[in-house]
Amino acid sequence: MRDVLPWREAVAPDGTMGEPRARGRFGGYGGRYAPESLVEACREVEEAFREAWADPGFRGALARLLAVHAGRPTPLTPARRLSEALGVELYLKREDLTHTGSHKINNVLGQALLAIRMGRRRLIAETGAGQHGVATATAAALLGLEATVFMGERDIERQALNVFRMRMLGAEVVPVTTGSRTLKDATSEAMRHWVGATGDSHYCVGSVVGPDPYPWMVREFQRVIGDEARGQCAAELRTGVPDHVVACVGGGSNAAGTFAGFADTPARLVGVEADGGAGAARGRLGVLHGCRSLFLQDDDGQIIQAHSIAAGLDYPGVGPEHAHLRDLGRARYVTVTDGEAVGAALRLARTEGIVPALESAHALAWVIRAAGDGDLPAGSTVLMTLSGRGDKDVSTLKELL
Template identity: 95%
Template structure:
């Protein structure tokens, strides 16, 4: 999982399918990122921010009671313990530093569950930048706490009232807004989707998850490497960052999608938001709406590198229903004292199901990225539990 092929390709996926007005902006981001990523000063500044502001490294937590019940050794990479409560802060701090290096004074972002929006607002406040966050009207209703947090941090939250009023439409509006604001603004895309260089740039900023986990597993596990590495997948940034740390090992990768947003599991080749990948489509090639109880997984596609990993057989992509995710969230809360984000609960739900079905043999070691905490989902869970 290194740099993409020329023109931002991962096999037949990726690329830069952007309006002419954004092609130059994407090229500038690409050049700036390559220069910054090769600069020890930039890498050092980011590492310090991740340590003193975001709280890295995050721990690797053995799920002792749940492991005993399941008969496997389950370890949780605790991204829920970062400042702002999810893995999103890793990518945003990197892009915010890049934006200041490029002389940009405003961050534009999209958000579904609100965690990327909160992280963007947080980084903007920290570095003295402005922030404008596009969020679907439906997500604003179900993630009211995160909307308040963004506004308290000084960000402008723009409701998106078109289409399904969720993450896909928020992303579309954010990109349209960037067209007229490339001179002073940086589009802080939140996942491994979009036009080149975003899929691999975001993965590199999230690689800290996998690199940390690799070292922690080496110290904690007898074999040094888990049998399975599991993470939830919407666009797929936490999974991509985690997988990257174990790319050269024998660990088997499993990406867990929402049943109603299964781009990797059931998508077809298409183009959306600037990249060629796998998307839910009808017979006429029109993008169909995704659905998930977890707003961060409510996206009709998957990042191009995930599509490529699927084709190579390096990663397997499976789906989980809303009900399974809710039950998994409750089980983790009652066995380990951890309330996960509903996105993360999808990954745990597959592990529970795979153990019951014999896909995960007794004694297997499983690393799961717990991508976010469940505070934002309490209102939803309160109605269902």
């Protein structure tokens, strides 16, 4: 389906992608909707994060870990053959080349250091595609912490490789058998578990969702993607700043981190959602997992089950800052089908020698479609965040191709 929403003026009002307003608000979204015990826990996380983020020692320790353990900076790779075929200049920000194979490690290392600073010895996490769970298990092993990861039973079946990796790294993987048995339910179970474990555990949220301060904090830990890409584009692109900045969106952490580096530029920001999980494109105002945002709902306001071939996009909503960016017209949110994503993954593999995660393939599928229908004018420069590598999806792709 072709997206027909017109572009709006690509400008950033003062404060866009800065610190949220009081009580963690991004416009009319965000907030802290949680049981009283978790409200206090979130206050403690916010206070600790503010102190840590203002501490050069903390930021220096995180930067060192990102460099020597995660492998930052990640390269900006020109997709030369695909660019020639599409008639645009496509550059890939290679988060697939980080240790653990996705952008998730950026956020997890930050939160793990914060947990230690707070005196917590265990990390709790949710995961869909398994990449956040692997990153959490990796950080826990590296820093001497325990890790408990909640994962939907359906996702455990389709992401068996990542489940094995988590367990090999020493994490406990807890199957979630309720509801759709996917990411939404894993998140719900992780939050319920945290209620009884706030004294010794830190909930390491994997995306820009959840109660304040998580949407803001996770975006700041992921901002390294956009900041690096901004400098790399200035050095490599003839235009200095790309015409379009594109990233896939489930909850939206890799997109938020990428967009943060370009919010004050004329670049057009494009978030690409799964057609069956399009919270920003088709969601309605609601509250889920501790924040007010846009969620897929029925006429009675009940959350509708999302669907995506990419487990990391199988979420019925979007982070509150993305909902705010949509309302401002600063970012545009579009959708891609399962079939388009599979086709894009195969095309990147055969033109550039890169097998992307199916999540990232959604972003590429929109670039391919938009170049073909004129939504991306010929000669446009496009920066796309390749958020993860496709090892985890090989079994799924093998069944389809």
